[in-house]
Amino acid sequence: MLKKITYKFIVLLLLLVISDYIIGKVLKELYFSQKSDEYYTATVALEKQTADVLILGSSRAHYHYDPAIITDSVNGTVYNAGRSGYFLVYHSAILDIILERHIPRVVILDVTPYDLNYKKSDIYDRLSVLLPYYSDHPSCKRIMRKCSFLEPIKCLSNVYRFNGIVFKALGNQKIDENCNNGFEPVKGIVSQPFDDLDLGISSELDDKLESELMHIITQCKSNNIRLVLVTSPFYANVQKTNTLKRIDKIAAENRIPYLNYLNKEEYKDSTLFFDIDHLNAEGAKLFTSNFSHDLIQVLAQHK
């Protein structure tokens, strides 16, 4: 009886390994065949683009920085690798992966007023979105260990690396005409009134998040990349948070230009915003023009 069960168990295990390999291959093909949406723009950012200027950031980067306008100003190619819902830990990780094959001249990092705020949840949890790149990028393996020491064991499964992507990938087979080098303009006008916004004036800061920011700074310095920190506008009167104070200090200590567009008069216009923390297409156009002008001056000053 035990012999029979053991034999069946071995056969089942072999079938599972084979199924995992085959289905994993199919899912990998599906994932990398996407032509639109966030998975596609992430793949382009990590594996294809060779832009001179790389933009990193959350949805605020993704919706705010128009590469076409910056290209004209800096006379070089630009790629917007901003991604909704992803912050410092993610940007630090993707910079490592990008630097394996390409070194941009300039990295623009859009930082939010709450980027360094202490978070109760696991800050490395969202790195699992980089699992599809696990097999092809050595630095991805190191990054995944930050999620959990079990992650490399879980990644032995080809299917596990593509967890949750199936239906989304099936819907992303058509090219998004709207998307321009990672930038996505949004339409709409904010309905909320202009008001004060507390994004964590007295919030405790997280050492781990600060170390991720320092990692980005160190990577840029060691690869001779010009790093520029930017905080793009809000449709609100944003109080100076502990994060912003800390970023000011870090930028000064490391001689990194920091452009802060919070609370500027020209952005107190509701027609420029989609919601209180995102510019719409009109707003992005205005902001990117202003930013490009400032970027050239800053790069010239900080040679």
Add this chain to the structure above:
Amino acid sequence: MSLVNCQNRCAKYDKILLGMLLLCNFLPLTIFKYYNFINDTFSSLVGIIGISQIFPKYDFLLPIGISFYSFQAAGYLIDVYRKEIIAERNILNYSLFIGLFVQIAAGPIGRSKDLFPQIKSSSYKFRPYDIVLGLRFVLWGYFMKVAVGDVIDVYTSAVFGNIPFHSGITILVASIMFCIQLYCDFAGYSYIAYGCGKCLGINLINNFNRPFMSQSVTEFWHRWHISLSTWFRDYLYIPLGGSRCSSLRKNANLLITFLVSGLWHGASYTFIVWGGLNGLFQIIEKKIGDTNLKKRHSGLTGMVRCLITFILIAIAFVFFKCQNIYDALLAVSKFLLPAGKLFIPMFSIIIPCVLGAIIVILSDILQEKNNGNFMFLSNKNVFVRFATYIFLVMYILSLGVLGGGNFLYFQF
């Protein structure tokens, strides 16, 4: 006469001792889980006469599984008092009974009569087939929990997190999905616990028996969270008089049992209302319908009865899900008059929800027709079984929420 007097005195002391032990047993549960609720209720009452909060509020961290092992321990005390079992002298055996890892976190609530003979058995034999059976249950449990329950949670949390914003039809769909989510979450965990127990050679209570195949609310409570409902039946309902009394008293006993059951689930009025509704539905059923559990209606009648039962359960579960009574009443009012546009998130969210729900419901229907056996997992044909194992594993890996969801019943 003096022997009778002595026996009466001993019985009286036994009763007092039982009372004291039960008090000690339930004291930690009362403090950790119900202190703030009792304090708030008391403060609201004295607030009417102008007195402000007398006792301070504390933010207790609820020890995991406290509701389950407190009840398991209480059941043991009552069984010893009733002389149904002999008091256990070996502290290790008793500790294992209370702290058996497979059931400590969220049940099933074990019975001393079932567990002690297994724990104390010296004739344990390693049975490879038990491990196979156990792993089957574990696999099915993980599928229900991770690939269905946690996936549906994405939708129900979005809807119930903003009830005023959503239309009646959306609340209706979310309520239905929540019933399936709760079932998959809890039954999934229970199957994992049952399967792990099986692997160790321990037979636990199977907590769920395809509850959505029920044709009445009464039948539902014989199929849902069986360990808890039988606990309440044996240690509360029957001692109150059960059904062996007047109709009015019987109904009162039923209502009290379900109100207490609601309170067990959470220190909130929403849970009490949920429990009360379940009791009320059963009282009404007994008055107007046929609740003979041995008689199953077939065909269209059976299907209609299942559907009505499901709707009643779904209405009650709205109170289970909502944070407060006002949200719950708003949700139910929208639910009963479903109108407006259905909230459909991205199809990458809705398709796995619907697909998972269909698989679970179909599996239950087939299991019901197959005398409780899994049609595919326990199929005689090894190719069918293996194909099912591979399908479930690949489904969990590709579509399951593997980033660590929550077991809803851990909060109890």
